[in-house]
Amino acid sequence: MTATHSQLAEAFNKDFDRTTWHDEALWFVRQKRDSAAYGIKEFQELRELASRIKEHTLSNLDKYLVSFEQNAIRNGVIVHWAMDAEEHNKIVLDILLKSNSKRIVKSKSMLTEECHLNPYLQKNGIEVVDTDLGEHIIQLRKEPPSHIVLPAIHLKKEDVGNTFHHHLGTPAHESDPQRLAEAARQHLREKFISSDAAISGVNFAVAETGSVVVCTNEGNADLGINFAKVHIACMGIEKIIPAWDHLGVFTRLLARSATGQSITTYTSHFTKPLEGATMHVVILDNGRTKQLGREDFRNSLKCIRCGACMNTCPVYRRSGGHSYNFTVPGPIGSILSPNLDLKKYSSLPFASTLCGSCTFVCPVKIDIHVQLYKWRQIIAEENILPVYKKWSMKIMATLLANPLLYDLGGKLARYVLRITPDRILNNNWLNSWAKARELPKPPKTSFKTWYIQSSKKK
Amino acid sequence: MTVGLFIPCYIDQFFPQVAIATLQLLEKLGINVEYPIRQTCCGQPMANSGFEQSSISVYQLFVKNFSRYDYVVTPTGSCAYHVRKHFNKIDQTPEVVKVRNSTFELVNFLTDVLNKTEVAVSFPHQVGFHQSCHGQRGLGLSNASEITPDQDGQAIRLLRTIKDIKLTQLTRTDECCGFGGTFCVSEEAVSARMGIDRIADHVRNKTEVLTGGDMSCLMHLDGIIKRQRLPIKVMHIAEILNGNNIYE
């Protein structure tokens, strides 16, 4: 059985100071986002607009996907359709083999993480180098990303120093971010120059023109794509927006929500292949149409992967991205993952207090916490919760639907709590409560008893 | 006007003083208050754990108990939110619709139904207000920092009118306390850590009395305060508005 979120979160929390550090690092990003959002007065209107454009697009996805394809083909782009991760990976491998590409540079693609493309290509004798600094760090460490925008946010600069010392030969204990970044740059430069093909993600795919737009801060996508003779852009079907005019709404929201910048340093538009090069777009479903068919969860596909819901989530900040065990961690991952494997990810919708901060921060207004609540209902109905949880809830419901039983139960509970020292209360729930918290001191009478007695006196 | 007083199960059993303060406060304002004694709970604990279906008979009992009142008032934002938002699962009979629309969190009732803008009590202490998420983002009782830097809300406005009170300015104004219903035990580590961090913010900013509109958050935070033996007293906002003093 895979570890649950709460087990992994408990392990994460063993290091108190590191948890503090992680929480504060992400809270800092949330604060930068706040000032950027407060900074433009139409921010809330933009959210509404973005949400509506996405909703419209999702309900007309069939048409927009086809028109995107037609326009892309007209531009000389080769378009491929993939049902699932396996097909996606095969298509990519096929393109690489046919073009005799052995060395690949990759950037900005959570989608290829989702498909586990790297191990697949490596198995087939192809060298893949992730060129975003954060991605590169975790690739060297053979770790999955812990955040969709800041994939190495779980690492301190000292950790990065160690990794680079091992793999890139930087001096031991070097932890100066400038010098570390420079070392990575030198190392990556070689890779860029010698690469045969470049794989990129896609932030937005414009149906009207058949173009794909990639937003980066490091410029590595451009560098990779412009050096290589083959460009493969991989996207999920939900990346479509109808027209150029809509793009500004999203680019204004994306960077502000992600990092608090007004815009990403590079917003690169790719419409047709360079002279003498080829350009491919791989369009992936991988469960997305299934999610589109779920009325309660459909609008999770509006997501533009800004990461704001992670930065704001008090649970994510205190449990780390790896505790979610899914490519997209945090609140949005917790509503996307059950669609793919309800059982495997059944602990994720419960990894939330339903505080709603994610919903309030989301630039495309996904009602994330409402969907978490709804997944919980489905998970309980499908009978995949621990048996004790099920029975305790059923017993509780019976008690609470019956005033007499409730009175009796309450009296008993107060009595037991009053006479039994905390240490020997042998109950899972009470023990969990009492690890860091005292139990409330139960009073002699309930309010109900007091009320009845005092009304008699009147 | 007759108000049905809804006292959630854990307040009834563990914090009768909060229910008493709520009752007294409403009566002082000249409201006729009744407490239907066959009441139990709003069903939220089960529903939030995924067992909405099992809660349905609890919802029905709730409606049966409260549909005869002009308003239902409860000293907890979370339960008011649950009744309003999640009682959509049962048949929307006129009684159900009425109960959903007339259920109010206490402070919300004072400010929006009774139009109270101030309270004539004094409370000479440094008070930290804990904004519950269900009250804030669920019922919209206060501004949220995701939307605006202006910290404003019904409870804060009322508290500001109290004589000699000092209000704590928190570093993180509206972060969740980590209670979250069964989350507090199923995700014990994160829940406790969130509570510890919330309390640290209050300690850093000199809170003497911690208050709020949701006893569930306060129970969790009080558990942490007591475990850490901190000199912070926890009182529900009903107790402060009722003029209770700190030693009661």
Ligand code: SF4
């Ligand atoms: S769900 Fe919303 S906040 Fe979260 S990553 Fe997607 S767009 Fe950003």
